[in-house]
Amino acid sequence: MSNNINPTAQIEEVDQKAKPTNRYTLLLVISYLCLFVGSVSSSLLSKFYFIHKGSSRWVSTWVQSAGFPLLLFPIYLPYYLFKCTDRRPFDRFTLRILILSILIGLMLGINNLLFSWGNSYLPVSTSSLLLSSQLVFNLILSVIIVKQRITFQNLNCVILLTLSSVLLALSSSHDRPQGLTPTKYFIGFFSTIGAGLLFALYLPVMERIYRNVQCYEMVMEMQLVMEIAATALATVGMATDGGFREMKRESMSEFDKGGKWYWITVIGNLVTWQMCFMGTAGMVFLTSSLTGGICMTALLGMNVVGGVLVYGDEFGGGKLVSTLLCGWGFCSYVYGMYLKMKDQKQLHQESENKNLVMEMVHVVAPNSTV
Template identity: 75%
Template sequence: MNNNTTTQDQFHDSSEQDQKAISNKRYIPLLLINYTCLFVGSVSSSLLSKYYFNHKGTNRWVSTWVQSAGFPLLFLPIFLPYYLFKCTQRKPFSRFTPGILILSIFIGLMLGLNNLLFSWGNSYLPVSTSSLLLSSQLVFNLILSVIIVKQRITFMNLNCVILLTLSSILLALGSSHDRPHDLTRAKYFIGFMATIGAGLLFALYLPIMEMVYKKVYCYAMVMEMQLVMEISATALASVGMALDGGFAEMKRESGEVFDKGEGVYWATVMANLVTWQLCFMGTAGMVFLTCSLTGGICMTALLGMNVLGGVLVYGEDFGGVKAVSTVMCGWGFCSYVYGMYVNNKQLDDDHMQISHATNAPPIEMAQVVTPPSSDPHLRV
């Protein structure tokens, strides 16, 4: 019995290492798919949220609700691989313990609060300003990653965090010129602080997720946890909407308030549901496959695209301060990616030297995808 348990535990470690190992041939495609989801979801959701408010949408609970209410889309990556494509022998939600369930619910409620703060900030601030302000979460992400998951501070990640944080400071110094003429200073300040709060809360969310994902041995479990989190966040937003009369407001808003018509209103809501799920799916996958700091840096790098999107789509001002901030965002991200490339290349060279020294061929992690096990549910 003990030998069988040991074998299962060894395979548990092997399968986790396999899905996260750079030497695995499935790693890079999976990483690119998740970053594509993050890219499309982040840029599109930001622009669609602003579109809603620009055309007289006013309910911030509605904007909060759509960020998580698209959770049924997560049933596709959870159930299709097992029931339709037959590409995995692991049944959905097997080994999904009560402890993981409770953790997912708690983190989902925290995510719901983050969504509300983001909606408040986005309703008052231009897309470019709110997007670049969110980059302030990186320095807190680094600090919390060091405390929670023992992230090692290197010149590579410290340089990136400093550059991206300086870009936020530059934006803050020149942000007063972005305030719409019909927006009071008090409301602009509320939006400014709400956006900062959303960034700080998300900085805490990422390392907590990395810590939890250390107990997760396959990508399918990541999507299952994400489903529970989104359901919890949706429940929180639904309660807020019900207490604030948000559901009745949606019906009235679509027919009487939204200046583009009822059809465009509901199309905007549905598009928001899809794009936000792509964004959160991509974020979860990036943290699982890399680490919380890398996920945060990738998200921050996309803020520059959000800035350009706000300028191109809504004609927002793009002065010298935003130009410098955007360049610093791109510079910081590129230096981080190059540092990761050099580090991974060095690791590969070290592994090759070890294998030559021992006269043994290098072990490809893809070869240990399905080792023998008495429990078929453990197979990836």
């Protein structure tokens, strides 16, 4: 009986990751929508938290992973409710995958902490500039770890998005906060650089692991374990450093919108960060780590637009050019992906036609001898 199941599982894996099927396209669209909505919304909600007197780095770290129970829905609903898969949740989830997920989850927790430290000290312009450097690191590490092939489309996109982020930082140089000491600046600087390096390493490492993953459902299961590990790390930090007491104090007295809006902001962050990470995991699994990094960097420009629309931020000529460069680079990369998928579909169709011809030859040949 196992011989009848395993080949089906292998075919499912090929269909989801390689062939441009309807299911592949649907998963890709859902992943990017989750990444887009999650990234922009989490950025706006994080800004809302700090604008209205929220200040805890541990709270900012904890909310990035503590919404992991939401991942139970994409893990269990396809099998028990929608009946769209024959694979039970956590089937073939080996001890090796469990250990790898825990280790990478701890790395992700450290990345979240470094990001929060940098975000609490640095102005938005400097933080955006430093975080954009992860795309260059991502390209280099992708070449080393997963043997990513450098093409005109991906190199052109990396250059344009990096230039866009640099221009964005220069056009926002006036937002440096008052009283930022050199010590705090350097802490924030190196924390943000560390977060960018860890995230640039995280993406190709996950792509390497996903090559041995059987299906999209298992990607979500790994994501659940990683988020649990990251939350455990953040919870220990919260407990030892008084983060939970700080959260209670902020909600009762410091947050100027009141306790109700404080918890709405926290819950909103829990949901949107999970959407962001779920979308990133899906993009890396279905495409590549470089594509995931490019999408994340491109959304930095969308975060600027979101800040203008929601908070009335200034939108000068520099930000306009930066946004146009960002859109240009991203659209050129998407067009390159479209051409690649079109070629894959054509090659797949030609392969099927060739196999059909060979089968007809085998059928006709015995009849001709008779």
